[in-house]
Amino acid sequence: MGRYERAAKGSLKEATSLASGIIDSIRYDLRREEVRLEEEMRDRVESVQTTLNEVASIQDAIIAGSLEVKKELEKARKKMIKNGDREWMTTQIIGAAGRLGELRSLHIDAVKTIQGALARPPSAVDIIERLTKDLLKLSGSWESSAREIDESISEVVDSNAPLEMIELSRELNNNGFDLILAGENRDPANIESCRARIRDLSGEDLVD
Template sequence: MGRYERAAKTSLKEATALASGIITTVRHDLRREEVRLEEEMRERVESIQSILNEVASIQDAIIAGSSEVKRELEKAKKKLVKYGDRELMVTQIIGAANRLGELRTLHLDAVLRIQGALARPPSAVDIIERMTKDLLKLSGSWEASAREIDESIADVVDANAPIEMIELQRELTNNGYDLILAGDDRDPENIEKCRAKIRELSGEEISED
């Protein structure tokens, strides 16, 4: 086994270990974020659950009260038309107006309570924004680990030519092989052609470009 093959196997083994490590890290980080998200969302919902139930009961009571007052007002109106009982009608009108004021106060109070509960931090949006920022920070460390994997693989390929190949190039270039190739025709132009032939076939001109 050549040294490059050994280096490749070593680098791939290292890259595999690094990849396994980053997968474990990402899985752990995501699970931790998932657990935290579940807890925060549950706490958010539970924190306003009792208020929501109370407000819902108040709203139902407002609906029932409004309907009842309206029925009583309509009854009084019919009696006014039928019997001319104006005093009863006046009493019902004043009572209905007072009752409406009370119901409106209840409604406004319920609205304020639910708005206050919804505005209490952290909101669901705050929770998601927090998680997004955390994931961005975590992704930075994941990226650094991933870069190590790429670097360990890239180290296998050496951009520099092996010393053995360089020595072979020097052997062909510097030890008179162009003269041997020229044979008996030692004309400088022919020798240069032979030298150029060696460079062309050996790829020296390509590497120089």
């Protein structure tokens, strides 16, 4: 096994190890973020659960109260039409209006309560924004590790020509082989033609 093959295997082994490492790291980071997200979302929902239940009960009571007052008011109206008891009807109207005011105040308080609970940080949006920022930070670390993998792979092939190939090129070009090819015809043009042939066959002209 030549030294380049050994170097290539070593670099690829290192790249494989780095790749496994970054995969494990990303898997760990994502799992940690997943656990934190689950906890934060659960806490968010649980923090407003009691308030939501209380407000829901109040809203149901408001509905029931409104229906009851409306029913009593309708009953009083029919009674007034039947008996002409306008004074009693007046009392019922005032009572219904007062009761409606109480129900309206109760509703306003309930709305404020739920709005306050929903505004209490962190909101679900805050949690997702935090997650997004954390993932961006983590991605920077992942990218740095990925760059190490690419660098390790790039080391597999050396862009510089092997020393042995350079020495062979010097051997062909600097030791009179062009003269041997020229044979008895030592005309400078023929010698240059033989020299050019060596360069062409050896790919010398391909080198920048």
